[in-house]
Amino acid sequence: MTKKMDGIKALPEQHEVVSILEELIHKDGAGSWPPRANHTDSTWPVALRSYKEIYQELVLLLPTATPSLNDQVNTTRIANFRLRFRDLLYKRVNLAQVKQLLEAADADRWDVFPRDVYNAFYCCIASSRHAYRWATIPVVQVAQLEKEVDLPIELTEPWKYLQRHFGCTSESGNNMSNLVLNFDTEGRYMYKINTGMYDLVTSSEETFARIFYNVEMLGVPVYHDMVLAIVTFARGEKAACARHVANITAQLRLVLGSYFDHMHDQKIARSVWLSHIQGFFAWGIGSYDDASGECIKFDGLSGNQALLFQALDAFLGIEQYLSPRDQERNVPARQRALCRALAKYSFRQMLSETSNDKNEAQIVHDFGEIVKRLRVFRAAHRTRARVYLSQHAPERLPMTAGKSLLEPNIDQSLQFLDEFMVRRLSQTV
Template identity: 30%
Template sequence: MASLLLRLASHVLYAYTGPPASPKSSNPDLSGIFATTASPAHALEQLLKKSGGTWPPSPTFDSSWPAPLRVYHATYELVAPIFPVLESSTSGAENRQTIDAMRARIRGLLSGDPTFDAAQCSADMKAVLSVLQDAEAGCWSGYNNQSMQSAMLGFCACVCFLRHAYRWGVSPVVREAQIETSLSFPLELDEPWLLLQRYFGFTSPGGGLSTCLYFNTRGVDTNFKPFYSSVHGLPQLHQKTADWDARLFLETEHRSLPMYRLIAETISACSSFAGECPLDALTSLKEANTVFQDTYRFFFENMKDENISHALWLAYLQGYTGWALPGADGVVVNGVSGGILPVPPAAEEALHLPVAQRDWLRSLREYDIRAKVQSAIERCADAPESTVAESWQGMQDELQKMVQKLRLWRMGHMSRMISYEGVHRPERVFMTAGRSIPPEGEVSDETGMVQHLRGVLQERLIQTV
């Protein structure tokens, strides 16, 4: 389970690669070190602006959309009750029939096929595309920028659900869908998606944490209950598992927003001074550390079987949000997270993260505060006033505390995820979050898959220094 919080911590902390060579001086000038052209504070402001004014985002749903878009919600209402099943079939022939029937239903509903007697689902594609193109131009009549942005977030979540339902045909996902290597979507799902990709700035054909969860929330007042549910109509334990799965991601981000602001404030304060570390910067960083600790405590205190069933999570949530089909420009899409390596390849990051999120993370990566602080310490080493170096050493100490917290996070993540990923599901091919289906012959059973996952997580832990 990965979130923007982990990515942020990674980019703040991983960008540091050791002290750069820098001259020492008895009268050090630090202005060049801490100057910045990419303002994290501005990038964070833009992230909020493009998320409906809040973080996590504030989507609104069907009643807030222009009429041509509401057919997608109407389609969801007819598809959602029949998408999940309590008992999975292990018969390839039976599953093939189920998948094909679901795809025919979605195509028929959106195309207005009279066989389905659901005129409320028929998409007027000319009107749909006109509405979405107007959104790109920022000119929805009767909407301000924030209300239009919120409506687009919710609409994206709806189309995302329908694309996943079409992709898998049934949930829990089954081998018959997993082993497919290509799939043609109806134009009613493809053409809006292309515009949504362009509008939000991501490339994945399946979406990611943003489109599956961040854009699909009813907000803090409902504990971030998902609006579009992949467990519609299933028993209470399924509902609770889905609700807590979403809540862990979304409330973690909600609790992290003060930390994001404090880190931006820390950088702004550092950038304003040329000598001793400003007290405001050190104070903000200490407060950010406290928020980080409280946030990861919330995450791990609630990531437990009592809230998120081991047996049900992998079957109904990890599988549904996977993809494992050739994606944009031939990139194979391996699930929703796209990995949280220290500096993921730009193409991989663009698959899953909208541009506003990438810009925020990029501003932190480019600023590279750990390297700047270390460089300040190096330059101040021979300064007559030793308190100058000591003040920057205080910043370095706080950053190192964040590294240790991230290490603890990763160790906890590794130990908890193993039990969730190791559940046996006979109807499916072995698949893990963030990687989906491994190459043929690489993993033979769940134990092998767990060992692979453990190795990946251990590698990330080693990198966290």
């Protein structure tokens, strides 16, 4: 991966898609990809360390092995957790000093607030917001039915700076903030949800989170070859272009294989995923908008926010799954820019399936292989999603992280979700 990372940094800068990828890696990735997140306590400015300490202290109170089905008991548990969280933030966080650091970053003073620490802090605040929002794991019905939650100012003020920097508006964060950045520079999993629970829960949680980190790690050569395929095609170097498209085809086997190897009951237990993992990444609440006079609701995290699959769709000339509104809310701006550039320079439709040029014929063939593998992946994901979402969870209403509350009946909910997956499968051509 290091060799491919170096290869990206050495790409010729005269092409738009190259400069956009390099800017993404430099600014959002802190010079690396997956993005470098420095979670080492001693490297953080002192004013920020309390956030991490408070999360680690309170996360012990978050999970329970057997959730209560009593709404009154759950309401009290949630209120007590939030009260303690709010109190600790008020007592230990110097918000004025925190804002000074964030303003330094806004002014490109990365000597004061290094980018890799900034990334880790983004994850810390995002994880803290989700912990405060749900206040208990498994997620329970009384929390799901909330319309608004008054988050402490210590979690809302930094969020404004962070989201403005990354170019997102969602209050829930995204796949990058909560999952990919939740691994340190050595690949260790940091902000856990089920601390203190039995091994089946904790191992399933980390394995699930690591899928998204691994997708980006294994995707580095794919980004490298997508960009070089575009550059070489623009130069008329079809033999070189064919090599890069062939590389993508081969590398995709490893990326998708990582998903198939981990998203099954032996690695991520169906008995605990819905109850102890999925719910934490949902959101389903909003805030009052002064301009419109309405409450704007935000959904939570979705695998559809993963950059690699959005980039592949763009490179193939396939319509993006997420709506423009959801992209602007949940996908960091520089990731959106990369996908727009890949779509702009997508050359698949310029190729002829009946070309006598052997290189062009090879490119057409390998594009077909890429599409075939994506279709297999999406078909498998459709099947596995149904199995995992069908698990018994009497403490909650049917809900996904990415689409919030669904239909009251689980069968209706699964049918609703299946329609989205079938449509995406039909678009993958």
